[in-house]
Amino acid sequence: MFQYIGSSSSPWMNKLLHYFKRYIGEYFHPKLYLTTLLFLVACLAFNFLVDFENTYVDHYYGSSFRWLLYFGMMAFPFLFVCGLLYVFDINRTWVYSREFWLLFFVGFVVISLERSFTYHDGLLAELDYVDRKFVRRLIAKFKPIFITLFSLLVFYYCYERPRDQNRSWYGLHIKAFDFKPYAFLILLVFLGIGVASFLGDLTQYYPRYLKVGGINFAGKHELSAWVPMVTYEMVYGLSFLGVEFFFRGFLVIGFARVLGGYTVLAMVGPYMFLHFGKPITECVSSIFGGYLIGILAYYSRHIWGGVILHVSLAWFMEFFAWLQKLYND
Template sequence: MKQLTRYLRTYVSEYYHPGLYLSVALLLVASIAFNYAVNFENSIIDSYFGSWWRWPMYFATMAFPFLITCVFLHLFGLQTTWWRSKEYWFLFVIGFAIISFQRSFSFFDFIVGDMHRYDRLFTLKVIYKARSILFTTLPLLLFYYFYERKRDEQRSWYGLNFKPFDFRPYAVLILVVFVGIAIASFLGDLTNYYPRYLRTGGERFARLHDLPSWIPVLTYESIYGLGFLGVEFFFRGFLVIGFSRILGGHAVIAMVGSYVFLHFGKPISECISSAFGGYLIGILAYYSRHIWGGVVLHVALAWFMELFAWLQKVFND
C-alpha cells in the first residue's frame, strides 16, 4: 500500500494540472453521455459488422480522445513539441491501426464453416476472445522487436519483461476490486451484461459432445482471461510506456480517454469506472515499467464479474 501511495503522490505532484484534468473530465463526460444516449457503438458502429468500414470507424473512435488530450497538453503548455515529432505520429498510426483492426476483425466464417450450430456459436465466442492475442499482442511484439528494442535502453518490452517488481500494490487493488464487484453485482446493468459465458452456448456444446460441463467453462474463461494480456499490453504497455519517451508521464492521462472508449459497448457503470481504474493502473505501469500486475488485476476483475453475476442469477432464480 505504501508503494501505491508513493506512486500516486509522486505522479500527482509532477503531472497534475487542474485545467488539463478538468478538460479531460469534460471530454469524457460528454463522450460517455453521447455514446449511451444514441447507443453509438452498439447501434452505429456495430451496424457495420462484417464490413471493412468498421476498421477506420474504430480507428477514429479510439484515436480521438488520445489526440484531443495531447491537444490539451499543448494548449496548457505542458507538452508542446509532440505534434512536431515524426515518432509520435508514427507510433500513433501504427498503434491505433493495430487496436482498431483487432476490434473490427470479424471474418472467422472460414473456421466454423459447416459446424453444427452449437459448435459454431461456442467456437466463435472463444475465437473472438482470442483476437486480442492474435491481432494486438503478436503484432506489437513484432513491432517492439524490429523498431522499439534498439531505442529502449531498459529492454522493457512495453512492460512485458519478467524482471522482479513489487506486486503488493496490485494485491491491495485486487481486494478492493473484489469488494467493489460484489456490491456492483446488485446493479442491473452489470448482471444484464454478465456473465458472458452464458451467451456462448457452452452448456449445449457440452451436451452435444457428452462433455463435463466444466470443460467449456474452463476453456472460455481461460481464453477470456488471457485476452486481457492484449488489453494491458496495448493500453498500459504501448500507450503509456511506449509513448512516455515523447509525452513523459502525461502519456497516462492521454491513454485514459482511449481506454474509456474501449468500454463503450459495456454497461455504463463499468465504462465510468474504467477511467479511474485505467488512470491508476497506468500510473503503476509508468513507474514500475511492468504490465503484469495490471494483467492480473484485469483478469481478476473480469472473473469476479463473471462469478458474482452468475451467483446473482443463481440466487435470484
C-alpha cells in the same frame, strides 16, 4: 529509492501510494484535468444516448469501413488530450515528433484491426450453429493476443528494441516485478465487485459465459459442463494480457518518451471507449481504473500488475453474477 509516505503501513502499500502522490505532484494540471473530464463525460453521454457503437459502428460489421470507424473512434480521444497539451502549452513537441506519429498510426491501426476483425467468420461458416457460436466467441476473446500482442511485439523488436536499454518489451518483462503491492488491491476489487453485483446493469451483462453457448456445446459433444466453462474463462482471462499490453504497455510505456507522464491521461479516453457497449457502471469505472493502473505502469515499467487486477476484476464479475443468478433463481 522511494521515500515512503508513512511508517505505520506496510512498505509495499507505501510504494503504491508514493506512485500516486508522485504522479499528482508532477503531472496534475487543473485546466487539463477539468477539460479532459468534461470531454469524457460528454463522450460517455453521447454514446449511451444514441447507442453509438452498437447502432452505428456495428452496423458495418464485416465491412472494411468498420476498421476505419474503429480507428477514428479509438484514436480521437487520445489525440484530443494530446491537443489539450498543445493548447495549454504543456507539451507541444509531440506535434513535430516523427516518433509520436509513427507510434500513433501503428498502435491505432493495430487496435482498430483487432476490434473490427471478422475474417474468421468465413472459416466457421461450415460449422453448425452450436459449434459456430461457441468457437466464434472463443476466437473473439483470443484476438487481443493473436492480433494486438503479436503485432506490437514484432514492432517492438524491429523499432523499439534498439532504443530500449532496459529491454522492457512495453512492460512485458518480469524482471523485478513484485506481486505483493497488488494483493491488497485485489481484495478491494473483490469487495467492490461484490457490492456492484447488486446493480442491475452488471448482472444483466454478466456472467458472459451464459451468452457464449457453452452449455449447448457441452451437451452436443457429451462433455462435462465444466470443460467448456473453464476453457472459455481461461481464454477470457488471457485476453486481458493483450488489453493491458496495448493500453498500459504500448500507450503508456511506449509513448512515455514523447509525452512523459501525460500519456497516462491520454490513454484513459481510448480505454473508456473500449468499454462502450458494456454497462455504464463499467464504463465509468474504466476511467478511474485505467488512470490508476496507468500510473502504476508508468512508474513500475510493468504491465503485470494491471494484468492481475484486470483478470481478477473479470473473474470476480463472472463469479458474483453467477451467485446473484443462483440466489435469484
